[in-house]
Amino acid sequence: MNGGSEGLDLSSIRLIGTAVTPAVMVSACGIVATGLDNQIARMTTRMRDMLREARQLPEGSSRRELLGQEVAILDRRHAILARAIALAYTALLSFVVTSLLYLAKRQLDIPEALPVMSFALGVLLLGAVALLALASLRLSRLAIRLEREELFRDSRSPPLG
Incomplete structure (x- = not known):
């Protein structure tokens, strides 16, 4: 591998490696986005179940009040994770742009700083x-603490830990 006509073109191999690194990050972003999407879906289902339960309870029920607090927490979590998934997809796009910039570098006069900035973003x-x-x-954890407090307020067993 001397870089001559018989050997491999090392600059091409470096270019491929440079383009593939962001592609690995694209895969990582996809995995993160899938996990966030699953969390959001579970939260949505749980929120619907809690709302259904709350509607069946009489006005003034302490359980209904607790469910209202937990739904508010789930709503905040849902909003946070919706922002997170949007950022994960934006990161994915940034890594795709990085790969494209590196691959187009030979045909276009792209400054080295541009794909580096895209990757850093x-x-x-x-x-x-x-x-x-x-x-x-x-x-x-806050929602779990509320459930735990209700459970042990209504039972005779003391809380563990």
Whole structure:
């Protein structure tokens, strides 16, 4: 592999490697988006179940009040995860643009900084997705705490831990 006419063109191999790296990130974004979509779907189903239960309870029921609080938490989580999934798809698009810019580099005069900035934008967007997912987890714990408090307020068993 001396780079001559008999060997491989190392610049082409580097170019392919440079173009493939963002493609791997595209795959990662797709996996993240799928996970977020599944969470959103489960939350939507849970929210509908809770609303159905609340409608069947009498006015003034403490359970109905609790369900209202939990639905509000789920609504906030849903909004957070909807923003996260939008950012994940924007990151995916950024990585696709990065690959296209690197692949077009030989035919067009594209400054080196442009695909690097596109890639960096995708990484920053994925970081924002992670922060939003953490915020959603915090809200999830709040809803679980409400359920736990209700359970142990209505029973004689003390809470564990």
